[in-house]
Amino acid sequence: MAAPPPRSVLVTGCSSGIGLALAARLARDPHGRFQVIATMRDLGKRQRLEEAAGSALGRTLSIQRLDVSSDSSVAECMASIPGGHVDVLVNNAGVGHVGPLESTSLEQMKHVFETNFFGAVRMIRAVLPGMKRRRRGHILVLSSVMGLQGEGQWERSAGSGKPMGAQHQQWDVSLVEPGPVCTDFELKLLEEVSRSEYPGTDEVTLGYFKDVYIPASREIFRTLGQSPGDVAEAIVSVLCSPRPPLRAQTNALYTPVLALKYADPTGELSVRGLHRMLFRHSALLRGSAAVLRCLTCGCLRTRVRPL
Ligand SMILES: NC(=O)c1ccc[n+]([C@@H]2O[C@H](COP(=O)([O-])OP(=O)(O)OC[C@H]3O[C@@H](n4cnc5c(N)ncnc54)[C@H](OP(=O)(O)O)[C@@H]3O)[C@@H](O)[C@H]2O)c1
Secondary structure: OOOOOOEEEEEOOOOOHHHHHHHHHHHOOOOOOEEEEEEEOOHHHOHHHHHHHHHHEOOOEEEEEOOOOOHHHHHHHHHHOHHHOOOEEEEOOOOOOEOOHHHOOHHHHHHHHHHHOHHHHHHHHHHHHHHHHHOOOEEEEEOOHHHHHOOOOOEOOOOOOOOOOOOOOOOEEEEEEOOOEOOHHHHHHHHHHHHOOOOOOOHHHHHHHHHHHHHHHHHHHHHHOEOHHHHHHHHHHHHHOOOOOOEEEOOHHHHHHHHHHHHOOOOHHHHHHHHHHHHHOHHHHHHHHHHHHHHHOOOOOOOOOOO
16 A cells, blocks of 8 residues: 655754654654754754754755744745645744743743743644644644743743643644753743842742752653653654554653642642752652652663653
8 A cells, every 4th residue: 555645744843852853853853754844943953953854855845944933924924835734743943031021021921921821822823724724733742841840930831831721623633742851942941030130029939940840840850851852752652653642741750749639620739849859858859859860860771761
């Protein structure tokens, strides 16, 4: 039987991190299952992707400009795609913001939502009519375990968790929920923290934020962080699944943290448990992280592998 034609996959935010790794992985797929429209808002940043794509560039991968926070940019990008035909949309573009609530302006929060929430909505609206006409398609959204965990006080990307709950009809919808991933995302957040003065925040809160929360967060990335390539592989599994899951976590090592939330519907256990670990027993947090790192470092014969 002849192989089905390659599916056209539009990925947003391919200048770095997960988007870049995914676009290159799909374009270099050994089975030739994908035709990739890799997009980024600043084409001046295309070099890393071109290098990662190698000989796939111009064959199974094209690069287009797309700023998900702009209606006209989305329209221009869609117009450049023959017939506007997109079989798979990967809503990956995203920004984060971290800091005490009282020093975060509404403008900063709106900026996060403009990209993470409305950017994804814009893209879904752009591809949905075609998917409905063809009666098939797959919309995949890079969500996060933070959206499940809801660490509301410091993280401003958690609440902006990408829009979903779209009708599950002839097309598939999947939320991919990574834990920490070692990309520019964390570096950008840390740079922002080092630049910010957090006006309006009292000294005790600022002390907790800078001296406890940020080091603990670094430790979690260092210990449990996946590579963008790991997440790209998890996404390929979702895309190629005969029955794509609505939700897919990529990092099994993060599951115990989420289990606290589901174990107690009042939320008490997860909020108190996490806050105690962070603010009162940070040595215990570092210790558990060190044990996990040891278990997964590869020097043991039986490795714990992320899904
Ligand atoms: N890293 C993590 O720990 C983690 C965990 C869970 C979920 N995620 C999610 O995974 C996705 C990818 O993040 P990443 O870790 O790969 O971070 P990243 O390396 O910072 O990549 C983010 C990408 O989004 C692009 N972007 C930002 N605003 C955009 C806009 N308005 N229009 C188009 N592109 C835009 C960035 O482009 P520029 O280079 O132009 O800024 C960049 O290409 C994000 O949605 C993030 O929320 C990340």
